[in-house]
Amino acid sequence: MIDKQVTSLADAMAGITDGSVVLVGGFGQVGHPMALIDALIEQGAKDLTIVCNNAGVGRSGLPRLMKLGRVRKIVCSYPRTAAVFSELYAAGQLELEITPQGTLAERIRAGGAGIGGFYTRTGAGTLLAQGKETRSIDGKDYVFETPLRGDVALIEAWEADRFGNLTYRGSGRNFNPVMVTAAALSIVQVQRVVEAGTIVPEAVVTPGLFVNRVVEVPYAPPFAAIEY
Amino acid sequence: MIDKQVTSLADAMAGITDGSVVLVGGFGQVGHPMALIDALIEQGAKDLTIVCNNAGVGRSGLPRLMKLGRVRKIVCSYPRTAAVFSELYAAGQLELEITPQGTLAERIRAGGAGIGGFYTRTGAGTLLAQGKETRSIDGKDYVFETPLRGDVALIEAWEADRFGNLTYRGSGRNFNPVMVTAAALSIVQVQRVVEAGTIVPEAVVTPGLFVNRVVEVPYAPPFAAIEY
């Protein structure tokens, strides 16, 4: 019987190695897998590259992982959400790859969909296009962007079944359904695991084939877990 | 008040001009907008380029439009579904652009998403890559594919509200949610129009902003309308 549920957060983290590229879902705290990040802190992997829209909020979660010196590089669109990021970056202790938000989403989608790279108008003629290949298409400037994949994706969803089918709540979807497609190992924190067949086939947002592990984490609204 | 519903198929076709590129949803007959194609036949626009996965089935719908000499070119992955296509193509009366199914979907998605072009491994080293730019990425061959947009998209969906939010039934989704994003004028045939607020926000597959016109067509299963 297919069953992707693991029973502990420690089991969910099994096999994550030093130097991994880790895709982390969420927009601000909504859809951000706080329990999985805490478990990753516990697990110990270091020299990580974190791909996440923001650099976390407050002092727990990603800021704590960074503060512990476990993050080598961060790829994001808007890191200026955590004081810890700004301190470490200013001190030269953290590499930063800043990417426009839409380009970040599209690069991750490309990584998951087998696209070798694509041209976008976003960023053309700006600092963020420096050093990148550009091309004029129908008289407009485009920048070539490469796909982005992770060794691991840490995802938050609302419900899952044993096949790994996922639904999301409210604006908690954001990067999660994109990132879950683009990692060798996709680990999902859900509010509840439901019986197979409970999620209507039309209502599945992420088909289970993109998911490797599901861990049920007791109900917690997005802002409950933050330590400021 | 926003209301995208039009009351007749004739109104739904208003303004479609000769020479239009028309994206037509469906995989075989499922999700294929038969009523809109019939209305287009009625409407009279000619010299059309049809973008559709198949070339229709039997003699009604697309085959009839082709038989009437109204189609200049067809872009599809598997046209060999209608005898009319094969006859016209063999007689040199129809241009054909054959595109792998996934590349077709991705080109249309790119058209809708503002992507200037992308690299795919599909087709590399085959007849279908002849004359196309290729690139080696991480030691593998990729083909450059361009975005595909329509002047018009003819779409079948299950339910709509006055905002144009859409749901689909079963495997009727297929190309429809992709094509609806990639045309200047997206026209949707639905089985029923429901009150605003009836479709749960999480259950909307196509947000209304992609839709221009909705026309309610009485319930008809996919194969009911075909004349063989």
Add this chain to the structure above:
Amino acid sequence: MRAAADRMVGPELAARKLIAGRVARDIPEGWNVNLGIGIPTLVADLVPEGREVMFQSENGILGMGPAPEGEVDPWLVNAGKQNVTLRPGASLFDHALSFAMIRGGHIDLCVLGALEVSERGDLANWSTSSNDTAPAVGGAMDLAVGAKRIWIAMDHTTKQGASKLVEQCSYPLTAAGCVKRIYTNLATIDVTERGFEVIELIGGTTFETVQTHTAAKLHRGKGLV
């Protein structure tokens, strides 16, 4: 949204609401509109009664409503991470589809704040230096090139009195030639082939006064006496 407004004090908020209200008046029914943070956020609550406008938030909402009055759904936030509500007809989606909307030209209007706008419509609103200590771009560059129209809602000058309308941007660009119209506390200004064109003066200001506060040549629009 109300949450943003709540952080401002009386006169500052009133001035900002004046600009936002002027923008709101010009948005026709049925447009799909994305609002940046700052003054643009205030536009949503100032759309004339009965006019349906669909507000998009790049984190995956179309049909966004105001801040919640009573119970808060913590899973519903806008691009500024403030709690919001949904209107009937709302839909929720992921970042890939959200930016397909934005970059694919499906957003009728995006209202943004700016550090500088040049007379060719160049926009600088994401970074104050090419050696930024902690650069952050968010969705600004995507919106600037992707939306059908970019309108700017901002104070005409900086707090130090320097014009934010310039001949050429000194800050790093968000996108070149993207701005169509600028709403400030002094005037409404179109960006045209010949440069800045004043189409409306705000609160009894004269064209000459506006020119005094502007570091680029202003032209009189047709409607302006």
Add this chain to the structure above:
Amino acid sequence: MRAAADRMVGPELAARKLIAGRVARDIPEGWNVNLGIGIPTLVADLVPEGREVMFQSENGILGMGPAPEGEVDPWLVNAGKQNVTLRPGASLFDHALSFAMIRGGHIDLCVLGALEVSERGDLANWSTSSNDTAPAVGGAMDLAVGAKRIWIAMDHTTKQGASKLVEQCSYPLTAAGCVKRIYTNLATIDVTERGFEVIELIGGTTFETVQTHTAAKLHRGKGLV
């Protein structure tokens, strides 16, 4: 699926079921599998009892079940446009996501038919001529490059007796070097660095007999005496 099987007659169907059953036996639980038309379609119904395999159909189904016994949902068809059912845990999606699955390497296995397979694993299965009167490719090229593994299920020879295993394909390629394994009515053959390697002989056939029907050199696999 049953619908396809129903169109075949006794001995032909039995032979095809033998090949399909051999394929089905080798699919581990939990794999996500796409089946091409022809013999591959038969694989779904022949997976050993109690083993869960997720069948994907490129028109937007994961968790596809067999042909309906009673009531038919006309909106549910497979890639061959035959009516199917859904198993518990099924999901439905659009072509963009379906081919993201396929092209992004998320399908563990795709079983396809073939016109020819070369000893380097080149596959020809979409066109019998470069001047095809009505060429049609469907999703074959996407599946051939995108799935983690391509297995071929086919008759060893054409109806005219010509080997479908060749040194070099004469028909237009679907993709180069993609085939990992071939199941025929005579043998199961891996495509390896040194070429075709027979890993199993079917129904008492000898290695020499298989070689006689094969237009490329065969190697003996380790398991073969």
